[in-house]
Amino acid sequence: MNLIPINIDSIVVGQPLPCALRDENGVLLAGKGYLVNNRLELQVMLGRRENVYIDFDQSDNFRRAYVNRLNNLVLEDRAIGQIADMQMSAYGAKRAAQAEFSGDPDWLDLQTQAHGILRDTNGDTFLPRLERLQTALERYTLRNPDGTLFALINLAAGEIRHYSATHAMLVCVVCSVAARDVLKWPDDQIKSMCSAALTMNIGMTDLHDRLNIQIEPPTPEQVKRIETHAPRSVDMLQQMGVTDDLWLEAVLNHRAQVPGPLAKRTPGKRLARLIQRVDMFAARLSPRASRPPDSPAAAMQSCYFDENRQIDEAGAALIKAVGIYSPGTYVRLNTQEIAVVVKRGLNTTMPKVAVLINRHGMVTGEPMLRETSQTEYRIVASVPHRDIKINHNLDRLLALTKPSASDRPW
Structure with a gap:
């Protein structure tokens, strides 16, 4: 039995336990399926023990319950600090260490991280957490671009609840592959572009997720929020300490539909154009409650031609980078x-x-x-x-x- 400690606060009360709880010696405290009715009952059951453990072989069950707990905190509008601090103790550390050693990322964990980061308006924690996420995505993309594309496209194709987070990671990765391998942009610009791709919708993250599960068309108020979210995102990023002009310019212009060659644009608008093309591709590839996703070929075609029905330079780079039939389709x-x-x-x-x-x-x-x-x-x-x-x-x-x-x- 391979025991790992968990954070007691991550145990969901009022629902059956997803796996057995044990003490440090492996002695059973509560079996899988046991219903913990309230926190007092949980404290009585644990006694004075400082730690509680689960079998690593059952940890995926616990992890799913933990992710659901995070979702509930978000829906309850809890303070973002409380959500960010609710960690899985050594469980998460062990999984992260194993992923680093094996080179195989935990994509659901990265999705959960992105989900929390995009709701974090505390500048003291936002930028370091975003940097860690972006570094991880870059590492996995350089190590295995096909596997990274496969995982994120597969996740996006079946994801509805965490749409904004999954979408941001997919746009970030596809942009980085196209910029690095096809357009041959310098590393500092690629870094700014990836930061922009991850945060372009931070001014409407909650609305982004809600629209994905909303069957009715957007209300006039929602349409207004969509149309004004780019400058609002820039304001939020500046308040959280972002000073990178390329990053901010790309976020501000990521919805601009302006045809023409990339070379005639400012550097920030050049990054924004690639983000805009990839944003469109990823959105069409993902399902929504109100419509099924487009086929990969149809999603690609929409990006290949610009607003004047001419071949779009950024769209062509996207297709050359990931293919008409992308990994995961x-x-x-x-x-x-x-x-x-x-x-x-x-x-x-x-x-x-x-x-x-x-x-x-x-x-x-x-x-x-x-x-x-x-x-x-x-x-x-x-x-x-x-x-x-x-x-x-x-x-x-x-x-x-x-x-x-x-x-x-x-």
Whole structure:
């Protein structure tokens, strides 16, 4: 039994325990499913013990309950400091250490971090936490860009509640890949752009999430907040200590729909144009309560042409960077097999895929890799995420995204 300590405050009262609670010697205090009715009952059960433990093998169950607890605090409009301080003690530290050692990030944990950061208006904590998140995203993107794209696109395609956080991370990562690998922008500009991508909607984070689960069209008041959120975001960032002019200019202009070449723009507006194109792509790729997501090809096409129906330089860089069929999206092959894209290819339309459903409609025991550059395995159509009804092992698929000697050079 591999015991790890947890923060007592993260135990949700009034709901069945997601896993057993034990003392430091492994002695059972409360079994999985036990209902803790109130905090007093919890204190009586724990006695004078300073720590309570769970089995690491059951920690994912506890983690899901912990994330739900965070969500409830947000919905209850609790102080952001209280939400930020509610940590999982050594559990979170151990997971973070394991992720750093193995190179495999905990994407749900990063999503939870982003969710909290975008609601943190305390400058003393906001900037350091944002820096840590941005550094982690950069590290994972440089180490395994296909896996990072796969995880975030897969998460965005099925995410409704944490839309703003997931959307911000996806836009940040796609922008960084396009800027670094295609446009060849300098590192300092890429850093400013990624900061802007993560914070562009901070002036309407709560509304962003609410609109995603709202079936009715935006009200006039909501439309006004949407239209004015860019300058409001800049004001908030300045109040929290942001002095980077490129970052602030990119946030201020990230909704501007101004066609034309990138070279004729100021540096900040150049960053903003790429963010605007990627923002549009990511929004179309994500589901909402009021509409299904667009197909990857349709989302890409909307970014490829500008407001005058001409090829957009930033949109073209986006497509070249991540491909028409991005990692994490589903496709139908010429063989009638259904596959998920695991790696970008030398050609934007010919990625490497893993077959999940064979030509007879049966789930494969193990994902089978296919090179769609081969005529037999050419992609014939996108498949909506919602049409995939199987439960696949995400970790197993992410393992297929890791770089190999045969991958394209960047």
